[in-house]
Amino acid sequence: MIGDRLIQIYKKLLEHYSNQHWWPAETRDEIVIGAVLTQNTAWKNVERAIENLKRANLDTLMAIHQTKSSRIKECIKPAGFYNQKTQYLKNVARFFVENGGFEQLKKLDTPALRKKLLGVKGVGKETADSILLYAFDRPIFVVDAYTKRLCQRHKLSEQLDYDSIQGLFMEHLDADPKLFNEYHALIVKNAKEHCRKKPICKGCPLEEDLCLSD
């Protein structure tokens, strides 16, 4: 049973790394902002960008919506792709403001909300799902490069495209936001802790057949 295998891996990860308390942000606005800034970018650089935004009181969607792009660019430079991301943040901020913010958007069901998020230029599947799971607490599994690597290494799926992998987790696990939250966070944690060179890490904290590096 594939579901048992997924649970087995989850328990092993949780046992070694413990709870991760994701998303690493203080407010929902910061979750959304961070979700955009972290696109293909090391989290360390995202932290610097967010710190700059906070210092300038620009760490809210409303502030980003009302502030000149040039000021935002200066703040988020450490996160890279700052020209694109400034525009992306503007698009997302405008989306939330024009739709009445979290209070109105949370009234939509998950499929409808996901579709609307994907309609924002700069919000792809992973970013949309990160927002759904971590800002709206919806039972959506977030798939990233690490998740694909995990599935490939452990041969959990033939197809490695986003939808196939997401379906794998969501069809074989309970639709529990807490579970999906922790599972994704643990996969990222594990990926960061392991070398990416060897198929099986030397001194891997996990047993050999469960080493999650590639």
Next chain:
DNA sequence: CACCAGGAATGTA
């Protein structure tokens, strides 16, 4: 020096 990091949009065939 090369290569990558919690992607997405756009262009090409």
Next chain:
DNA sequence: TACATTCATGGT
């Protein structure tokens, strides 16, 4: 549909 390119900073 399936790849290739572009975007940009900072760490290893």
